[in-house]
Amino acid sequence: MARTIVPIGPYHPLQEEPEFFTLTVDGEKVVDIDVKVGYNHRGIEKLSEAKTFDQSTFLVERICGICSTSHPFAHTRAVEDVIPVEVSERAKYIRTIIAEGERIHSHLLWLGLAGHFLGYNTVYMWAWKLREEILDAMEILSGNRNNYAMFKPGGVRRDIKYEDVPVVVKKINSIVPTLEMLKKAVIDDPVLHARTKGVGVLSKQDAINYCALGPTARASGVARDLRKDCPYGAYDKMQWDMIVTQNGDVFDKAVVRILETFESIKIIKHCLLKLPKGEIDLNIKNIPPGEGIGHIEAPRGEVFHYVRTDGTNRPVRHKIRAPSFMNVPTFKATVIGQTISDATIILAAVDPCYCCTERMAVRNIKGKKLYNGEDLVKLSQEKTERMRR
């Protein structure tokens, strides 16, 4: 029988990230898939061996633009595990706030993109509009919309001011009604049902066999969430629910992410209002020889860092495992047997990590002036100050 190969990539037209899918199709049906990655391989594990522990926290923050906090979080926990040491309560709460803020904006980003992939651009516009509020809240807290640079081994670098808390809580509260509306619109929409229900099913057996992580696993009925299983940060200090659904299709993956956003809002509000007093940094001076493992639940699943030290201020080995490394191979289980038109959304349903950010230049229309880097930094600082007021 004649078979056709449909290449998607090496630069994915919709996901805008370098990976290459080779779909073998028989008529409309996908019969085989091959994933090729590595177009953006930057050698960060090797590079990290030449950096001190303080420096590599910022290095790993650059692995991904979306989950930019999860990598430093896991890395600092790995370094703390070498010693071993527990950070202060206040630092734990601040870390939790930043990590949850990131989860909200990451899930909203995915929801918007999923709508965009399906040709449902209204969802895309609404989700990204809500995401903007969260990014503003994060800017008030950390000074940055992304790449917050809040973490360091032993604590956090920047304190949260009490006067900022009401502003941030107000901003977060302001998205809840719209998010409720969006939730109903997505969950009850007949078109979305038709496009996503029963599409790209990852069975529970496959989720365990591929060791799928995060929302991808939880949508298939595998109740695994490091925030519950191996409590870290302040997650064991409050009530929240782990969202687990049973069907494993694209629709369930979307539902898990939407409902998780509400849980994250709950967690972040609790942390902001119950922020304990105390030191934020332990001022770790020496890292003894040994090995440490840090793992946390990122928006897409578990991020895993392993650090081996020899008593100097640089690691001997630093292994990084992002969640997409485990989730992307599940395509073999989900996409085969589906039609080619559904492949796009199935390949996006695990929320593969977008690791590239773009550069920009700004032009002022009135003065026709092209800002340089310094001006841009000044402008953005002014904007942060304006929002804080």
Added chain:
Amino acid sequence: MRRQEVLKDIKERFKEDIIDVFDKSSKRVYIEIKPESIRKVAKYIFKDLGARFNIASGMDGREDMEILYHFILEDINLLISFRVKLEKPKLEIDSLVPVFEAANWIEREIHELLGINFKGHPDLRKLLLADDWPKDVYPLRRDYKEWDKKAIRDRGV
């Protein structure tokens, strides 16, 4: 409570395979085992104890090549890392892909970055490096020179 039982069970069941046990903390245990028994041990902990495979991490030591297989038992919050040491220059170990699919990509990665051969792996193609990466040049090995002239010239950079 269950943590002790699980560890005791593993220690007794694989008495001949275990070389050393390092009980680091309440959440971390490092167990060094013989390289030839990795598939047996991994099968037991994955299928029978229901552990999740986190990842494997390879490292080039002075005398030997080392691989750590990290497994997590989520119900008791215990991370067990199985350490195997491979004598240079015979770098070969059984693949874990027949036991669970999740080992597929990481074994390809270790294969190309450290040059360890995984026996029984169905598809040991390159994962991250370019297809025209020079043969027998392994970037994560100690003797790799970062700006290896030959490697760079061959890639046309």
